[in-house]
Amino acid sequence: MSPLTYALNVSVLPNYVLLGMPATESSNALILPLTGHELGHSVWTNENLENRWAAPVQKKVYEYIKKEKSSAKSTTDFLIVDEISKIALAQMEEVFCDAIGLIIFGESFVHAFHYLLAPGWGGERPLYYPALPTRAKFMVDHGGIDFSAIGYANFPLEFMERQPRLSSDQNLILNAADFITDSVAGELYKEATKKVLNDIPDLISDNNANNEIIHLFKKGIPARRPRSLPDILNAGWQYVLEEGKTYEADGRPIFEWASELVLKSIEVLEFRRRLDA
Amino acid sequence: MLDCMSLALKIEAGNAGRDEGLSIIPEPDISQIKNSGDASVTLRLGRWFISLRQSSHPSFDVKASANEAISEARAAKHYFVPFGKEFILHPGRFVLASTLEWLSFPATLGGYVGGKSTWARRGLIIETAAGIHPGFNGYLTLELANVGEVPIIIRPGMKIAQVFVHELLAPEHKLRSTGQLKGRRRPYLGTIQADRILEKLSVS
Numbered sequence: 001m002s003p004l005t006y007a008l009n010v011s012v013l014p015n016y017v018l019l020g021m022p023a024t025e026s027s028n029a030l031i032l033p034l035t036g037h038e039l040g041h042s043v044w045t046n047e048n049l050e051n052r053w054a055a056p057v058q059k060k061v062y063e064y065i066k067k068e069k070s071s072a073k074s075t076t077d078f079l080i081v082d083e084i085s086k087i088a089l090a091q092m093e094e095v096f097c098d099a100i101g102l103i104i105f106g107e108s109f110v111h112a113f114h115y116l117l118a119p120g121w122g123g124e125r126p127l128y129y130p131a132l133p134t135r136a137k138f139m140v141d142h143g144g145i146d147f148s149a150i151g152y153a154n155f156p157l158e159f160m161e162r163q164p165r166l167s168s169d170q171n172l173i174l175n176a177a178d179f180i181t182d183s184v185a186g187e188l189y190k191e192a193t194k195k196v197l198n199d200i201p202d203l204i205s206d207n208n209a210n211n212e213i214i215h216l217f218k219k220g221i222p223a224r225r226p227r228s229l230p231d232i233l234n235a236g237w238q239y240v241l242e243e244g245k246t247y248e249a250d251g252r253p254i255f256e257w258a259s260e261l262v263l264k265s266i267e268v269l270e271f272r273r274r275l276d277a
Numbered sequence: 278m279l280d281c282m283s284l285a286l287k288i289e290a291g292n293a294g295r296d297e298g299l300s301i302i303p304e305p306d307i308s309q310i311k312n313s314g315d316a317s318v319t320l321r322l323g324r325w326f327i328s329l330r331q332s333s334h335p336s337f338d339v340k341a342s343a344n345e346a347i348s349e350a351r352a353a354k355h356y357f358v359p360f361g362k363e364f365i366l367h368p369g370r371f372v373l374a375s376t377l378e379w380l381s382f383p384a385t386l387g388g389y390v391g392g393k394s395t396w397a398r399r400g401l402i403i404e405t406a407a408g409i410h411p412g413f414n415g416y417l418t419l420e421l422a423n424v425g426e427v428p429i430i431i432r433p434g435m436k437i438a439q440v441f442v443h444e445l446l447a448p449e450h451k452l453r454s455t456g457q458l459k460g461r462r463r464p465y466l467g468t469i470q471a472d473r474i475l476e477k478l479s480v481s
Contacts, residue, residue: 212294220414221300221381224292264302264379267324271303271377271434274360 029259036101087177090128099192106205108233132159142189205230223265300381317439323375325463373464400425
Protein backbone atom coordinates (compact mmCIF):
# COMPACT_ATOMS: atom_id res chain seq x y z
CA MET A 1 0.00 0.00 0.00
CA SER A 2 1.34 3.40 -0.91
CA PRO A 3 2.37 5.71 1.95
CA LEU A 4 0.19 8.27 0.15
CA THR A 5 -2.89 6.10 0.58
CA TYR A 6 -5.02 6.30 3.67
CA ALA A 7 -5.68 2.70 4.58
CA LEU A 8 -9.40 3.18 5.11
CA ASN A 9 -10.22 4.72 1.75
CA VAL A 10 -11.67 1.70 -0.03
CA SER A 11 -13.95 0.28 2.60
CA VAL A 12 -14.96 3.35 4.58
CA LEU A 13 -14.83 6.09 1.94
CA PRO A 14 -15.62 4.29 -1.31
CA ASN A 15 -16.32 7.49 -3.24
CA TYR A 16 -13.17 9.33 -2.22
CA VAL A 17 -9.54 9.31 -3.20
CA LEU A 18 -7.31 10.75 -0.50
CA LEU A 19 -4.01 12.25 -1.53
CA GLY A 20 -1.42 13.05 1.11
CA MET A 21 1.12 15.65 0.10
CA PRO A 22 3.84 17.79 1.66
CA ALA A 23 2.22 20.78 3.37
CA THR A 24 4.06 23.13 1.04
CA GLU A 25 2.03 21.71 -1.85
CA SER A 26 -1.34 21.92 -0.12
CA SER A 27 -2.60 24.72 -2.35
CA ASN A 28 -1.07 23.41 -5.58
CA ALA A 29 -3.93 22.11 -7.72
CA LEU A 30 -1.54 20.99 -10.44
CA ILE A 31 -0.54 17.88 -8.49
CA LEU A 32 -4.13 16.61 -8.63
CA PRO A 33 -3.33 14.13 -11.46
CA LEU A 34 -1.49 12.05 -8.85
CA THR A 35 -4.91 11.16 -7.45
CA GLY A 36 -5.07 8.92 -10.53
CA HIS A 37 -2.32 6.78 -8.99
CA GLU A 38 -4.16 6.61 -5.67
CA LEU A 39 -7.41 5.78 -7.46
CA GLY A 40 -5.45 2.87 -8.98
CA HIS A 41 -5.06 1.34 -5.50
CA SER A 42 -8.84 1.33 -5.12
CA VAL A 43 -9.24 -0.28 -8.55
CA TRP A 44 -6.55 -2.87 -7.71
CA THR A 45 -8.40 -3.78 -4.50
CA ASN A 46 -11.94 -3.67 -5.88
CA GLU A 47 -11.02 -5.76 -8.92
CA ASN A 48 -9.26 -8.28 -6.67
CA LEU A 49 -6.20 -8.07 -8.90
CA GLU A 50 -3.76 -9.25 -6.25
CA ASN A 51 -5.56 -12.58 -6.00
CA ARG A 52 -5.84 -12.84 -9.76
CA TRP A 53 -2.11 -12.29 -10.20
CA ALA A 54 -0.97 -14.39 -7.22
CA ALA A 55 -0.76 -17.74 -9.03
CA PRO A 56 0.94 -16.47 -12.23
CA VAL A 57 3.45 -14.56 -10.11
CA GLN A 58 4.25 -17.59 -7.97
CA LYS A 59 4.84 -19.61 -11.12
CA LYS A 60 7.22 -16.94 -12.37
CA VAL A 61 9.03 -16.98 -9.02
CA TYR A 62 9.66 -20.72 -9.25
CA GLU A 63 10.87 -20.32 -12.84
CA TYR A 64 13.23 -17.55 -11.81
CA ILE A 65 14.60 -19.51 -8.87
CA LYS A 66 15.09 -22.59 -11.01
CA LYS A 67 17.08 -20.54 -13.47
CA GLU A 68 19.16 -18.81 -10.77
CA LYS A 69 19.51 -21.85 -8.47
CA SER A 70 23.28 -22.02 -8.57
CA SER A 71 23.62 -18.48 -7.26
CA ALA A 72 21.98 -19.02 -3.87
CA LYS A 73 21.88 -22.06 -1.68
CA SER A 74 18.62 -21.24 0.09
CA THR A 75 16.54 -20.68 -3.01
CA THR A 76 14.18 -23.53 -2.28
CA ASP A 77 13.12 -21.96 0.96
CA PHE A 78 9.37 -21.42 0.97
CA LEU A 79 9.79 -18.19 2.86
CA ILE A 80 11.89 -16.77 0.06
CA VAL A 81 9.32 -17.74 -2.56
CA ASP A 82 6.68 -16.08 -0.46
CA GLU A 83 8.77 -12.96 0.08
CA ILE A 84 9.55 -12.58 -3.63
CA SER A 85 5.87 -12.98 -4.51
CA LYS A 86 4.88 -10.41 -1.89
CA ILE A 87 7.35 -7.80 -3.12
CA ALA A 88 6.59 -8.48 -6.79
CA LEU A 89 2.84 -8.09 -6.22
CA ALA A 90 3.36 -4.87 -4.29
CA GLN A 91 5.56 -3.51 -7.09
CA MET A 92 3.02 -4.60 -9.68
CA GLU A 93 0.28 -2.74 -7.82
CA GLU A 94 2.37 0.45 -8.00
CA VAL A 95 2.98 -0.04 -11.72
CA PHE A 96 -0.74 -0.63 -12.28
CA CYS A 97 -1.54 2.56 -10.32
CA ASP A 98 0.92 4.59 -12.40
CA ALA A 99 -0.79 3.20 -15.49
CA ILE A 100 -4.26 4.18 -14.25
CA GLY A 101 -3.05 7.72 -13.51
CA LEU A 102 -1.28 8.03 -16.85
CA ILE A 103 -4.15 6.68 -18.94
CA ILE A 104 -6.72 8.93 -17.22
CA PHE A 105 -4.73 12.14 -16.94
CA GLY A 106 -2.23 11.86 -19.80
CA GLU A 107 0.53 14.47 -19.94
CA SER A 108 -0.49 16.19 -16.71
CA PHE A 109 0.19 12.95 -14.79
CA VAL A 110 3.71 12.88 -16.24
CA HIS A 111 4.36 16.49 -15.30
CA ALA A 112 2.92 16.09 -11.78
CA PHE A 113 4.89 12.86 -11.23
CA HIS A 114 8.09 14.57 -12.36
CA TYR A 115 7.35 17.73 -10.34
CA LEU A 116 6.83 15.81 -7.12
CA LEU A 117 9.29 12.91 -7.41
CA ALA A 118 12.24 13.99 -9.56
CA PRO A 119 15.08 13.45 -8.98
CA GLY A 120 14.16 11.04 -6.17
CA TRP A 121 12.74 10.35 -2.72
CA GLY A 122 15.95 11.46 -1.07
CA GLY A 123 16.88 8.13 0.46
CA GLU A 124 17.28 4.46 -0.34
CA ARG A 125 14.93 2.83 -2.78
CA PRO A 126 11.90 1.29 -1.02
CA LEU A 127 11.69 -2.43 -1.84
CA TYR A 128 7.95 -2.47 -2.38
CA TYR A 129 8.17 0.03 -5.23
CA PRO A 130 9.98 -0.47 -8.52
CA ALA A 131 12.95 1.88 -8.78
CA LEU A 132 11.86 5.36 -9.88
CA PRO A 133 13.82 5.23 -13.18
CA THR A 134 12.12 1.88 -13.85
CA ARG A 135 8.65 3.32 -13.21
CA ALA A 136 9.55 6.16 -15.57
CA LYS A 137 10.74 3.64 -18.19
CA PHE A 138 7.46 1.72 -17.94
CA MET A 139 5.56 4.95 -18.58
CA VAL A 140 7.67 5.66 -21.67
CA ASP A 141 7.51 2.09 -22.98
CA HIS A 142 3.83 1.36 -22.33
CA GLY A 143 2.04 4.68 -21.68
CA GLY A 144 1.38 5.67 -25.29
CA ILE A 145 2.72 9.22 -24.86
CA ASP A 146 5.45 10.89 -26.90
CA PHE A 147 7.67 12.02 -24.03
CA SER A 148 10.09 13.96 -26.20
CA ALA A 149 7.15 16.03 -27.51
CA ILE A 150 6.29 17.12 -23.96
CA GLY A 151 9.83 18.07 -23.01
CA TYR A 152 11.54 14.92 -21.72
CA ALA A 153 14.32 13.66 -24.01
CA ASN A 154 15.07 10.77 -21.65
CA PHE A 155 12.44 10.57 -18.91
CA PRO A 156 14.02 7.74 -16.85
CA LEU A 157 17.25 9.73 -16.58
CA GLU A 158 15.33 12.47 -14.75
CA PHE A 159 15.25 10.16 -11.72
CA MET A 160 17.87 8.55 -9.51
CA GLU A 161 17.74 6.42 -6.40
CA ARG A 162 20.29 4.96 -4.02
CA GLN A 163 20.14 1.17 -4.02
CA PRO A 164 19.62 -0.34 -0.55
CA ARG A 165 22.42 -2.31 1.07
CA LEU A 166 21.23 -5.91 1.20
CA SER A 167 22.48 -9.39 2.03
CA SER A 168 22.94 -11.86 -0.84
CA ASP A 169 19.60 -13.53 -0.08
CA GLN A 170 17.84 -10.16 0.09
CA ASN A 171 19.50 -9.20 -3.18
CA LEU A 172 18.21 -12.36 -4.78
CA ILE A 173 14.71 -11.56 -3.53
CA LEU A 174 14.78 -8.00 -4.85
CA ASN A 175 16.31 -8.97 -8.19
CA ALA A 176 13.67 -11.68 -8.63
CA ALA A 177 10.83 -9.28 -7.77
CA ASP A 178 12.23 -6.64 -10.13
CA PHE A 179 12.56 -9.21 -12.90
CA ILE A 180 8.98 -10.40 -12.49
CA THR A 181 7.56 -6.85 -12.34
CA ASP A 182 9.52 -5.97 -15.47
CA SER A 183 8.16 -9.02 -17.29
CA VAL A 184 4.50 -8.12 -16.62
CA ALA A 185 4.61 -4.29 -16.82
CA GLY A 186 3.25 -4.26 -20.37
CA GLU A 187 0.33 -6.47 -19.37
CA LEU A 188 -0.43 -4.26 -16.38
CA TYR A 189 -0.57 -1.16 -18.60
CA LYS A 190 -2.86 -3.01 -21.04
CA GLU A 191 -5.13 -4.06 -18.18
CA ALA A 192 -5.28 -0.51 -16.81
CA THR A 193 -6.00 0.90 -20.27
CA LYS A 194 -8.81 -1.59 -20.81
CA LYS A 195 -10.32 -0.77 -17.42
CA VAL A 196 -10.24 3.00 -18.00
CA LEU A 197 -11.54 2.80 -21.58
CA ASN A 198 -14.33 0.52 -20.44
CA ASP A 199 -15.43 2.49 -17.36
CA ILE A 200 -14.80 6.16 -18.16
CA PRO A 201 -14.15 6.47 -21.90
CA ASP A 202 -15.47 10.05 -22.09
CA LEU A 203 -13.41 11.36 -19.21
CA ILE A 204 -9.85 10.49 -20.18
CA SER A 205 -7.50 13.19 -21.38
CA ASP A 206 -8.08 14.59 -24.85
CA ASN A 207 -5.46 16.91 -26.31
CA ASN A 208 -7.91 18.56 -28.67
CA ALA A 209 -10.51 19.22 -26.00
CA ASN A 210 -8.22 21.34 -23.86
CA ASN A 211 -7.18 23.82 -26.56
CA GLU A 212 -10.10 26.12 -25.72
CA ILE A 213 -9.20 25.93 -22.02
CA ILE A 214 -5.58 26.90 -22.67
CA HIS A 215 -6.73 29.83 -24.82
CA LEU A 216 -8.88 31.11 -21.93
CA PHE A 217 -6.21 30.46 -19.26
CA LYS A 218 -3.83 32.66 -21.23
CA LYS A 219 -6.44 35.43 -21.00
CA GLY A 220 -6.78 34.86 -17.24
CA ILE A 221 -10.20 33.23 -17.59
CA PRO A 222 -11.29 29.82 -16.17
CA ALA A 223 -12.62 27.08 -18.44
CA ARG A 224 -15.97 27.93 -20.00
CA ARG A 225 -17.29 24.45 -20.80
CA PRO A 226 -14.81 21.93 -19.35
CA ARG A 227 -15.48 18.36 -20.39
CA SER A 228 -13.40 16.57 -17.78
CA LEU A 229 -10.92 16.97 -14.93
CA PRO A 230 -8.00 15.69 -17.06
CA ASP A 231 -8.66 18.33 -19.74
CA ILE A 232 -8.51 21.10 -17.12
CA LEU A 233 -5.30 19.76 -15.58
CA ASN A 234 -3.60 19.19 -18.91
CA ALA A 235 -4.45 22.77 -19.87
CA GLY A 236 -3.18 23.98 -16.48
CA TRP A 237 0.19 22.26 -16.91
CA GLN A 238 0.57 23.42 -20.50
CA TYR A 239 -0.20 26.97 -19.39
CA VAL A 240 2.39 26.83 -16.60
CA LEU A 241 5.07 25.29 -18.82
CA GLU A 242 4.49 27.85 -21.58
CA GLU A 243 4.67 30.68 -19.04
CA GLY A 244 8.10 29.33 -18.06
CA LYS A 245 7.40 28.45 -14.42
CA THR A 246 8.24 32.06 -13.54
CA TYR A 247 5.88 34.75 -12.36
CA GLU A 248 2.66 36.19 -13.63
CA ALA A 249 2.49 39.90 -14.43
CA ASP A 250 1.19 40.96 -11.00
CA GLY A 251 3.98 39.17 -9.15
CA ARG A 252 2.15 36.11 -7.87
CA PRO A 253 3.80 32.70 -8.29
CA ILE A 254 2.60 31.08 -11.49
CA PHE A 255 1.61 27.86 -9.68
CA GLU A 256 -0.62 29.86 -7.34
CA TRP A 257 -2.21 31.75 -10.20
CA ALA A 258 -2.67 28.62 -12.34
CA SER A 259 -4.16 26.78 -9.34
CA GLU A 260 -6.82 29.48 -9.00
CA LEU A 261 -7.77 29.06 -12.67
CA VAL A 262 -7.73 25.25 -12.39
CA LEU A 263 -9.80 25.11 -9.19
CA LYS A 264 -12.33 27.61 -10.53
CA SER A 265 -12.58 25.53 -13.72
CA ILE A 266 -13.22 22.41 -11.64
CA GLU A 267 -16.02 24.28 -9.86
CA VAL A 268 -17.47 25.24 -13.28
CA LEU A 269 -17.30 21.55 -14.26
CA GLU A 270 -19.26 20.57 -11.15
CA PHE A 271 -21.75 23.41 -11.72
CA ARG A 272 -22.41 22.35 -15.33
CA ARG A 273 -22.70 18.66 -14.45
CA ARG A 274 -25.29 19.46 -11.79
CA LEU A 275 -27.28 21.52 -14.29
CA ASP A 276 -27.10 18.76 -16.91
CA ALA A 277 -28.00 15.98 -14.47
CA MET B 278 -24.47 51.79 -19.29
CA LEU B 279 -24.79 48.70 -21.50
CA ASP B 280 -28.27 47.47 -22.41
CA CYS B 281 -29.26 43.81 -22.44
CA MET B 282 -28.32 43.19 -26.09
CA SER B 283 -24.95 44.90 -25.73
CA LEU B 284 -24.30 42.94 -22.53
CA ALA B 285 -25.10 39.64 -24.25
CA LEU B 286 -22.77 40.43 -27.16
CA LYS B 287 -19.95 41.50 -24.84
CA ILE B 288 -20.31 38.31 -22.77
CA GLU B 289 -20.34 36.10 -25.86
CA ALA B 290 -17.14 37.77 -27.06
CA GLY B 291 -15.47 37.61 -23.64
CA ASN B 292 -16.26 33.97 -23.04
CA ALA B 293 -14.79 33.16 -26.45
CA GLY B 294 -11.55 34.76 -25.21
CA ARG B 295 -11.75 37.90 -27.35
CA ASP B 296 -9.98 40.94 -25.87
CA GLU B 297 -12.86 43.37 -26.25
CA GLY B 298 -15.37 41.10 -24.50
CA LEU B 299 -16.55 40.77 -20.91
CA SER B 300 -16.07 37.25 -19.61
CA ILE B 301 -18.46 35.82 -17.01
CA ILE B 302 -17.81 32.18 -15.98
CA PRO B 303 -19.92 30.08 -15.28
CA GLU B 304 -21.66 31.48 -18.31
CA PRO B 305 -25.07 33.04 -17.65
CA ASP B 306 -28.00 32.23 -19.95
CA ILE B 307 -27.22 34.52 -22.90
CA SER B 308 -30.65 34.24 -24.52
CA GLN B 309 -32.28 35.12 -21.21
CA ILE B 310 -30.11 38.26 -20.95
CA LYS B 311 -30.99 39.25 -24.53
CA ASN B 312 -34.69 38.96 -23.80
CA SER B 313 -34.62 40.35 -20.27
CA GLY B 314 -34.97 44.03 -21.06
CA ASP B 315 -32.67 44.66 -18.08
CA ALA B 316 -29.42 46.58 -18.03
CA SER B 317 -27.71 44.19 -15.63
CA VAL B 318 -26.56 40.60 -15.31
CA THR B 319 -27.68 38.57 -12.31
CA LEU B 320 -24.87 36.94 -10.31
CA ARG B 321 -25.02 33.95 -7.99
CA LEU B 322 -23.52 33.26 -4.58
CA GLY B 323 -20.22 31.36 -4.40
CA ARG B 324 -19.21 28.65 -1.94
CA TRP B 325 -16.55 30.34 0.21
CA PHE B 326 -17.25 32.56 3.19
CA ILE B 327 -15.08 34.48 5.63
CA SER B 328 -16.22 35.64 9.03
CA LEU B 329 -14.12 37.79 11.30
CA ARG B 330 -12.95 36.22 14.55
CA GLN B 331 -14.26 38.32 17.39
CA SER B 332 -12.15 36.70 20.07
CA SER B 333 -8.63 37.05 18.68
CA HIS B 334 -8.31 40.82 18.50
CA PRO B 335 -9.94 43.74 20.31
CA SER B 336 -10.50 46.01 17.29
CA PHE B 337 -9.48 47.02 13.78
CA ASP B 338 -7.54 50.25 13.64
CA VAL B 339 -7.74 52.03 10.29
CA LYS B 340 -4.39 53.64 11.09
CA ALA B 341 -2.57 50.34 11.59
CA SER B 342 0.25 49.70 9.12
CA ALA B 343 0.49 46.48 7.13
CA ASN B 344 3.17 45.28 9.59
CA GLU B 345 1.01 45.93 12.63
CA ALA B 346 -2.12 44.40 11.17
CA ILE B 347 -2.84 40.84 12.24
CA SER B 348 -2.70 38.18 9.59
CA GLU B 349 -5.78 37.03 7.72
CA ALA B 350 -5.37 33.56 9.22
CA ARG B 351 -5.69 35.02 12.74
CA ALA B 352 -8.30 37.63 11.90
CA ALA B 353 -10.71 35.53 9.88
CA LYS B 354 -12.19 32.09 9.61
CA HIS B 355 -12.87 30.49 6.22
CA TYR B 356 -15.90 28.32 5.49
CA PHE B 357 -16.56 26.18 2.45
CA VAL B 358 -20.24 25.41 1.87
CA PRO B 359 -20.91 22.78 -0.84
CA PHE B 360 -23.81 23.06 -3.25
CA GLY B 361 -26.92 21.71 -1.52
CA LYS B 362 -25.84 22.98 1.92
CA GLU B 363 -26.65 26.28 3.60
CA PHE B 364 -25.10 29.09 5.60
CA ILE B 365 -27.20 30.84 8.23
CA LEU B 366 -26.63 34.54 8.68
CA HIS B 367 -28.01 35.62 12.04
CA PRO B 368 -29.30 39.14 12.78
CA GLY B 369 -26.48 41.61 13.27
CA ARG B 370 -23.84 39.31 11.77
CA PHE B 371 -21.49 40.11 8.91
CA VAL B 372 -19.74 37.75 6.53
CA LEU B 373 -17.62 38.08 3.40
CA ALA B 374 -18.76 35.97 0.47
CA SER B 375 -18.02 35.86 -3.22
CA THR B 376 -19.91 35.59 -6.43
CA LEU B 377 -19.96 32.18 -8.06
CA GLU B 378 -19.03 33.91 -11.29
CA TRP B 379 -15.46 34.80 -12.24
CA LEU B 380 -15.54 38.10 -14.14
CA SER B 381 -12.89 39.40 -16.48
CA PHE B 382 -13.36 42.99 -17.58
CA PRO B 383 -11.54 44.39 -20.61
CA ALA B 384 -9.68 47.68 -20.32
CA THR B 385 -12.62 49.47 -21.90
CA LEU B 386 -15.38 48.43 -19.47
CA GLY B 387 -16.05 49.04 -15.78
CA GLY B 388 -19.04 48.27 -13.63
CA TYR B 389 -20.96 48.41 -10.41
CA VAL B 390 -22.32 45.51 -8.43
CA GLY B 391 -25.50 45.92 -6.43
CA GLY B 392 -27.83 43.82 -4.36
CA LYS B 393 -31.14 42.32 -5.32
CA SER B 394 -34.03 44.32 -3.96
CA THR B 395 -35.88 41.12 -3.00
CA TRP B 396 -33.16 40.38 -0.44
CA ALA B 397 -32.67 43.98 0.66
CA ARG B 398 -36.33 44.12 1.66
CA ARG B 399 -35.75 41.19 4.00
CA GLY B 400 -32.76 42.79 5.69
CA LEU B 401 -29.90 41.23 3.71
CA ILE B 402 -27.43 43.93 2.69
CA ILE B 403 -25.19 42.61 -0.04
CA GLU B 404 -22.55 45.04 -1.20
CA THR B 405 -20.96 48.20 -0.03
CA ALA B 406 -17.77 48.48 -2.10
CA ALA B 407 -19.49 48.35 -5.44
CA GLY B 408 -17.07 49.69 -8.05
CA ILE B 409 -15.38 47.34 -10.53
CA HIS B 410 -12.38 48.84 -12.30
CA PRO B 411 -11.60 48.27 -15.97
CA GLY B 412 -9.30 45.25 -16.33
CA PHE B 413 -10.58 43.61 -13.13
CA ASN B 414 -10.25 39.83 -13.18
CA GLY B 415 -11.61 37.40 -10.57
CA TYR B 416 -14.65 36.85 -8.37
CA LEU B 417 -16.46 39.79 -6.74
CA THR B 418 -16.39 40.01 -2.96
CA LEU B 419 -19.78 40.51 -1.37
CA GLU B 420 -20.05 42.01 2.09
CA LEU B 421 -23.17 40.37 3.48
CA ALA B 422 -24.88 41.71 6.59
CA ASN B 423 -28.18 40.75 8.12
CA VAL B 424 -29.70 44.00 9.39
CA GLY B 425 -33.12 42.39 9.81
CA GLU B 426 -34.58 40.66 12.84
CA VAL B 427 -34.73 37.02 11.78
CA PRO B 428 -31.96 34.67 10.63
CA ILE B 429 -31.55 34.38 6.84
CA ILE B 430 -30.59 31.09 5.20
CA ILE B 431 -28.28 31.66 2.25
CA ARG B 432 -27.29 28.94 -0.19
CA PRO B 433 -24.41 28.70 -2.68
CA GLY B 434 -25.76 29.13 -6.20
CA MET B 435 -28.65 31.42 -5.20
CA LYS B 436 -29.19 34.67 -7.08
CA ILE B 437 -27.52 37.25 -4.90
CA ALA B 438 -26.44 40.35 -6.84
CA GLN B 439 -26.47 42.12 -10.17
CA VAL B 440 -23.73 43.83 -12.11
CA PHE B 441 -24.21 46.96 -14.22
CA VAL B 442 -21.59 47.54 -16.92
CA HIS B 443 -20.35 50.88 -18.22
CA GLU B 444 -18.19 51.69 -21.22
CA LEU B 445 -15.28 54.10 -20.82
CA LEU B 446 -15.63 57.44 -22.54
CA ALA B 447 -11.94 57.43 -23.48
CA PRO B 448 -11.05 53.76 -24.05
CA GLU B 449 -7.73 54.75 -25.63
CA HIS B 450 -6.36 55.36 -22.12
CA LYS B 451 -6.27 51.57 -21.61
CA LEU B 452 -6.96 51.47 -17.88
CA ARG B 453 -5.86 48.30 -16.11
CA SER B 454 -6.83 47.24 -12.61
CA THR B 455 -3.84 46.35 -10.42
CA GLY B 456 -5.60 45.89 -7.08
CA GLN B 457 -4.59 43.19 -4.59
CA LEU B 458 -8.10 41.73 -4.71
CA LYS B 459 -8.09 40.70 -8.37
CA GLY B 460 -7.41 37.21 -9.69
CA ARG B 461 -8.73 35.35 -6.68
CA ARG B 462 -11.26 32.56 -6.39
CA ARG B 463 -12.20 33.02 -2.73
CA PRO B 464 -12.99 36.02 -0.52
CA TYR B 465 -9.85 37.74 0.68
CA LEU B 466 -9.61 40.18 3.54
CA GLY B 467 -6.67 42.05 2.04
CA THR B 468 -4.44 44.55 3.80
CA ILE B 469 -5.30 48.16 4.56
CA GLN B 470 -3.26 50.38 2.26
CA ALA B 471 -1.01 53.03 3.79
CA ASP B 472 -2.58 56.51 3.90
CA ARG B 473 0.05 59.23 4.34
CA ILE B 474 -2.50 61.99 4.78
CA LEU B 475 -4.26 60.08 7.57
CA GLU B 476 -0.88 59.36 9.21
CA LYS B 477 -0.09 63.11 9.34
CA LEU B 478 -3.56 64.03 10.53
CA SER B 479 -3.37 61.39 13.27
CA VAL B 480 -0.27 62.82 14.98
CA SER B 481 -1.45 64.07 18.37
